[in-house]
Amino acid sequence: MNPDAPLYQRDPEAWRAHLAEGNRTQPRKRVSADVLFRDSYGRLLLVDPQYKPDWDLPGGMAAANEPPLAAAIREVGEELSLTWAGGDLLVVDWVTPHDPWDDLLAFVFDGGVLTADQQQAIRLGDGELSAVRFCTTVEASRLLRPYVWRRVQQALDAIRSGRAYYLHDGERS
Template sequence: MPDQPDTHVRTVSDRVARIHWSPELSERGWQAAVDVVRRDVAAALVDHDRVEALVAVDDAQSHRIATWSGLRREGVQRGVDGDRVVYARLVDDVPVHEPHGFRALLNSFLPRKRAISQMLIRDTSPEPRVLLCQLTYKTDWDLPGGVVEVGESPQLAVAREVEEELGLEIAAGQLVLTDWLPPWGGWDDALCLVFDGGTHDPSLVGRIVPQAREIRSAEFCTLAEVDERAADFSARRIRSALANLGGGPAYTESGR
């Protein structure tokens, strides 16, 4: 009986192939396996525009083989029989031995963090007050801001969010606080960057045009009202940001 091949390549749709390798190939060691998979991927790209591999999330050795064979990580395909990480190489991808191609390969699998930008806007009242938003999608109030888009400056992102959500044109000042948010309630961890939005007359709230889809209202709130309306970690973040005004960027974890 002939030996089974170490890899199997089949066409799964128009000009798209999928490669699978045996556990025996993985057992030879990742470097030897990489040579085989890289060769077969290159051969498949002669007649296909895309070659992909689906790797079980807990198969560390196969993840290494896929990566160093030049397959870029694209995401996770969920399934009732287990999740799979999707790797692929396109016929026009820059070769891995070229600097741009190698950087693109690394960029596909190195960790990424979600970034959130918020703005600390105060008014001129004798007692410290900060602008808080009452949100449509959660019960607790929060600073204005939002998620930073891919390739977007966090400083410009928060000014964009304030304009989109509140109709206010306020340039973001210096970075006041970097707050790390641990995984929570179905969210991955994230970095929250708080920028100084300056001090304004209390009449600022009269110019607010809330984006109805996300914002119910916005008010200047005392620290006691912040503690009452905001989540505990948000209240801690606001107090830390206020305490650091003018002191240069600071770092906290969940506001601590």
Template structure:
């Protein structure tokens, strides 16, 4: 491991912390929001970088709180401002299709009028379209992890922390 001339001394507290921060594993953190319309349908995003649809949200930046990251991501990708109501669960995802494992914070974003999608400004590099989905649409279009997660939400069997099953590649 290389050190710079202005790094704190390795035997100092700051130096020790810097060495650990440089060498310890990092975990990707994703925040997603559960948005429902007045008919109980769930908002899913059709993404540019994978075939399956997924819940709105994205990767939390370094030093950013998961709830703040979700608000930022939905502003950037959908052009909407949301109010984070409560944390529904933390969902650990195993590695999948070349993506490293990650922790997803799923937040409740409440019930909105379905016409909210009419005013969305989609970020074209990431979002092709958004869709209000009933359970059949979710089973047909969503990622395996999102299907499993939303079925647990519907069944009322959502613990504070959960581990998603490994998905087929």
């Protein structure tokens, strides 16, 4: 074997060990996956988590190695007892570190307009939520944390424009 050949050609097992060490030591990203559902009046579906003071969109944190869309589908099922097949990506928001959290990639998917039957089927499922309600954008702007509201505004704009946006703390670059 050529001693000048790259490591991956000379010693595949050493190369694999090198990659594994890089995987072990490189930073990890937290990932959240939320869904923007609306009703026929254009109101937004918000949830009231018991574990934090502010309202939020349905969704939550992705598990290790779980794709963001799969996390959103799972969370909607767990939180709202709804079967949702997934929707288009509206925004990806890089959220800067904020005490005590490291940075975060927040995905928001389009949940579409829920029918009356789908709305009637909503049941608080996993014990994390104390309430769910449809809100006007004015109400949502008051109930959501400011950076979450900025993200929701950009997601609504993505629906109108037909294109997804990359955000930094809720703002387009």
